[in-house]
Amino acid sequence: MKILTIDDQLLILLSVEKRLLELGYEVKTADSGEKGIEIFNDFKPDLVLVDINMPGITGLDVVKHIRVDKKSDTPILVMSGNTDEKIIVDGFDLGINDYMKKPVSLDEMAARIKRIIGAPTVVKESTSSATTGEGGRMLQKHCVGVIIPCYNEEDRLSGPEFKSFAHKNLGYHLCFVNDGSTDKTLEVLHELRKGHESNISVYNCEKNGGKAEAVRQGILHMMQDEQLDYIGYLDADLSTDFRDFDDLVKTIEGSQFKIVSGSRISRMGANITKESARKIISMTINMIIQTILGMPFKDTQCGAKIMDREIASTMFNKKFITKWLFDVEIFMRMRKFYGKEEAKRIICEQPLKRWIHADGSKLSMKDSVKIVGQLARIAVSYR
Known part of the structure; x- marks a missing residue:
């Protein structure tokens, strides 16, 4: 299963990528909305994990591209520190599947992803939070x-x-x-x-x-x-x-x-x-x-x-x-x-x-x- 994660903050992006790879997903990352759209068109992910507050092309712009321009029903999970109710409602109106508010743990992120697209077909060994030491890590x-x-x-x-x-x-x-x-x-x-x-x-x-x-x-x-x-x-x-x-x-x-x-x-x-x-x-x-x-x-x-x-x-x-x-x-x-x-x-x-x-x-x-x-x-x- 393939996941595209988009966030302009590398500290967050690298941590998310590391955890998803450990869980057995195939992952590609983008540090801007522009790069995210470019990768989406070629990568054809099973899920897009995107932040809202990015300079230039925002997370909602990415959602619009996927839902309106591409007419794709690829699951979209927003993970953002933006708690503005209007922004959240706009996201759901555009067709996002879920919205996580930071701070959020890697465990919760993984659980929500599994609920939407399921676990990877081939799960890597020792990927539980107990064995990797990832439990309780907060974004x-x-x-x-x-x-x-x-x-x-x-x-x-x-x-x-x-x-x-x-x-x-x-x-x-x-x-x-x-x-x-x-x-x-x-x-x-x-x-x-x-x-x-x-x-x-x-x-x-x-x-x-x-x-x-x-x-x-x-x-x-x-x-x-x-x-x-x-x-x-x-x-x-x-x-x-x-x-x-x-x-x-x-x-x-x-x-x-x-x-x-x-x-x-x-x-x-x-x-x-x-x-x-x-x-x-x-x-x-x-x-x-x-x-x-x-x-x-x-x-x-x-x-x-x-x-x-x-x-x-x-x-x-x-x-x-x-x-x-x-x-x-x-x-x-x-x-x-x-x-x-x-x-x-x-x-x-x-x-x-x-x-x-x-x-x-x-x-x-x-x-x-x-x-x-x-x-x-x-x-x-x-x-």
């Missing part, structure tokens, strides 16, 4: 790039956690930025990437430039990948875990915010722990930051943020003046670029459900004192 609504800056992290990097997340959450691309590490971090990162080359990459900065420049270089690198809808960053020690980061992504997906920033401010039911002395220093620094910003954000320094491509391109095009306080600079740049009131409207500060201070922090108590001087530089530079 995301949007494609997300995540920058993880690393400096001398060989002893703290949790390879299994990163690999597990990359394996289960299709549509995420993890980009580790080695910030001129002097230990074996780069070797560890290359080892971590093995087996996940399609959605884990390593960007190497030969010289240490500080976290601000590492994140900036990583974001500029990931901006070249046009399939990414959102780009964010996360600390390598996973003090903010992936469950909370995924919640940040869900917030920006369902809102008009342009950036969603995690907040470690304690709240009832949250598992947030921190050394008492460090906590007092942080509270003092946060008060100074709020004064400089003139906006009511309580934890700009949290190392977990997600943003749309507009923010990534406009706020990271120039170097930051500090190595560690670039989060504050991002907010200051947004205030200067959009105006204070608009900046307050498009920035969301979302409390984390869990956050644990990890041992081995790169910032010493002496560095904390220097921060005050750096904040003064920011205040003057962005005045």
Whole structure:
């Protein structure tokens, strides 16, 4: 049985192709509506699996070609993050057989395909989700790039956690930025990437430039990948875990915010722990930051943020003046670029459900004192 799958986001397309091949289907893929139509005419598939939101020729245009131009009754299954009721109804009016809303699991996708056209005549061995490890893998609504800056992290990097997340959450691309590490971090990162080359990459900065420049270089690198809808960053020690980061992504997906920033401010039911002395220093620094910003954000320094491509391109095009306080600079740049009131409207500060201070922090108590001087530089530079 032959399946044509059409999606402009390669992270999704490759994952779907891999799973369908494992199930025993013959598969061809297209990363645009134009290519999809061309392949359909020659391939004559038994089922077409298509996304709706594609530039140029959309998924509905493909459906029209199949149903109206070709007068074909080939089963069509739409799999899309578009939840607009009118679009869905239009799809069924045109003659689609089913509509799956992302996020959706590969297991559900496979079950719906089997319901429509049946299982392959020749099923490959060991293709159940239990034997392939595909069970629970999710196709995301949007494609997300995540920058993880690393400096001398060989002893703290949790390879299994990163690999597990990359394996289960299709549509995420993890980009580790080695910030001129002097230990074996780069070797560890290359080892971590093995087996996940399609959605884990390593960007190497030969010289240490500080976290601000590492994140900036990583974001500029990931901006070249046009399939990414959102780009964010996360600390390598996973003090903010992936469950909370995924919640940040869900917030920006369902809102008009342009950036969603995690907040470690304690709240009832949250598992947030921190050394008492460090906590007092942080509270003092946060008060100074709020004064400089003139906006009511309580934890700009949290190392977990997600943003749309507009923010990534406009706020990271120039170097930051500090190595560690670039989060504050991002907010200051947004205030200067959009105006204070608009900046307050498009920035969301979302409390984390869990956050644990990890041992081995790169910032010493002496560095904390220097921060005050750096904040003064920011205040003057962005005045």
